[in-house]
Amino acid sequence: MPHPLIFDRRLLRARRARAALRDPATFLVERAADDLAGRLSAILRKFDLAVDLGTPTDAVRRALADRVGAIVAVDPVVSQLAGKRLAVAADEEALPFRDASLDLVVSACALQFVNDLPGTLIQVRRALKPDGLFLAAMIGGDSLAELREAFAQAEAEVEGGVSPRVAPFADLRDLGGLLQRAGFALPVTDVDRLSVRYTSPFALMHDLRRMGAGNALSERRRSPLRRATLRRVLEIYSERFSDPDGRVRATFEIIWLSGWAPRQSQQQPLKPGSATTRLADALRTQEISTGEKAGG
Numbered sequence: 001m002p003h004p005l006i007f008d009r010r011l012l013r014a015r016r017a018r019a020a021l022r023d024p025a026t027f028l029v030e031r032a033a034d035d036l037a038g039r040l041s042a043i044l045r046k047f048d049l050a051v052d053l054g055t056p057t058d059a060v061r062r063a064l065a066d067r068v069g070a071i072v073a074v075d076p077v078v079s080q081l082a083g084k085r086l087a088v089a090a091d092e093e094a095l096p097f098r099d100a101s102l103d104l105v106v107s108a109c110a111l112q113f114v115n116d117l118p119g120t121l122i123q124v125r126r127a128l129k130p131d132g133l134f135l136a137a138m139i140g141g142d143s144l145a146e147l148r149e150a151f152a153q154a155e156a157e158v159e160g161g162v163s164p165r166v167a168p169f170a171d172l173r174d175l176g177g178l179l180q181r182a183g184f185a186l187p188v189t190d191v192d193r194l195s196v197r198y199t200s201p202f203a204l205m206h207d208l209r210r211m212g213a214g215n216a217l218s219e220r221r222r223s224p225l226r227r228a229t230l231r232r233v234l235e236i237y238s239e240r241f242s243d244p245d246g247r248v249r250a251t252f253e254i255i256w257l258s259g260w261a262p263r264q265s266q267q268q269p270l271k272p273g274s275a276t277t278r279l280a281d282a283l284r285t286q287e288i289s290t291g292e293k294a295g296g
Contacts, residue, residue, distance in 0.1 A: 003116040007167070008216045009076070009091070012113055016056060016212035017077050025210035026057050028194075032108040032137040032254055033059035035192065039135060039256075040067055047104035047133070053124070054092045054110030056080070056212065068104065092120050097127040100261075104128075107136040109254075112169060113216070121182035128261035134184065140169040141191055141253035146241040147204065154232035163221040172255055184259025192254040197247045201237035204250050 019025075033055075048069040052060045054076070061071050073080075073087040074095070081087040090096050092107075092114050105124050114120050124134050148166040155162045170178075172191050179187035198204045208214055242248045 003119065005218050006115050007113050008218050008220075009093075009113075009115065011216045012212070013077050015209075015214055015216065017080070019210055019212035020056075020077070020080060023210060024057070024212070025207045026059065027196075028139070028211070028252060028254070029055065029057050029059050029109045031194075033063040035254075035256075036060060036106060036108060036135060036137060037063035037067065039258075040064065043133070049102055050104035050106060051097070051102055051127075053095075053105055053107040053136070055106075055108040056110065058084075060106055060108050064106070095120075095123045095127055099126045100129045100132075102127050102129060103132050105132070105134045105136075107138070109137060109139060111136055111138040112140060112167070113213075117170070118178055118181060121178055121184070125183050125259070125261055130261055130263035132261040133258065134260075135256075135258045137192075137254050137256050138170070138175075139252060140175065140255035141172060141193075142251055143169050143253045145251055146237060146249065147201070150201070150233045150237040150240070153236050154229050158226065158229045158232050164217045164219050165215055167215075167217060169253070170255070175255055175257055179257060179259045182259075183262065185262040187257075187259040189258075190256050192256065194252045194254065196250045196252060197243065198250060199247060201234050201248055204248070 050068045050071040051074055052071055053074050064071060070086060073084050074090050075081055076091045078089045081089055093116050144166050151165040152162050172189050176187055176189040237248060
């Protein structure tokens with residue numbers, strides 16, 4: 001069964017290329033790259049060959065320069081690879097690497113726009129050597145919840161219906177399940193929640209364009225946004241999500257995913273029923289049998 005085409009990938013590439021030529025907004029990528037370097041610093045090993053998968057800038061490669069022997073930039077936007085010594089023009093959904101060839105795969109703020117994320121994760125796991133590491137940050141969870149709410153309310157009032165304006169984002173728990181389904185060992189997910197303040201909702205929309213992250217949903221409305229609808233969006237956003245100083249808030253959630261390509265020597269979970277100590281003894285409490293009421 002083919003996967004759903006949620007995003008117009010061609011449009012996304014065009015918008016990213018256009019944003020890179022102007023004044024790109026890179027603060028989320030820079031933050032993720034710094035955090036990624038910090039997380040890797042806790043792992044006491046050298047990675048000889050790594051891939052930076054789809055990160056919109058070179059922030060990750062700069063942050064990991066002293067941690068990795070060689071890092072290959074993989075980007076579907078060919079113009080982003082100009083001048084790079086180690087680079088491959090490829091889509092995140094069709095990786096060109098042979099099985100068990102990489103020590104590390106990293107990605108920052110890119111995988112939220114992949115249509116077939118389960119397929120991408122499976123390809124990453126296959127490309128990793130045994131005990132190779134996958135570490136990625138992607139926008140998810142409740143990101144841009146304020147903008148989604150303002151658009152939905154404004155369109156319902158002005159146009160009598162709602163169209164998809166803000167991309168759906170993956171949930172933390174769902175992503176943990178996808179790592180397991182892809183065959184990663186020791187999968188871990190966690191979230192970094194940011195509240196970014198802007199002078200106005202329009203400034204937020206401008207930043208999204210500078211990220212190349214405008215509405216690229218396949219089911220988006222093709223007709224231009226009405227001025228009356230946009231005016232109402234700005235009013236609702238300012239009414240509901242502004243601080244006392246007049247600035248407005250925008251939520252971004254960066255979800256972190258990590259997992260290892262399986263290897264026999266890795267720590268393995270204990271089999272059910274293999275515990276040698278009762279939980280009741282550890283908690284210094286009385287064990288209650290199934291069906292027995294406390295205090296009975």
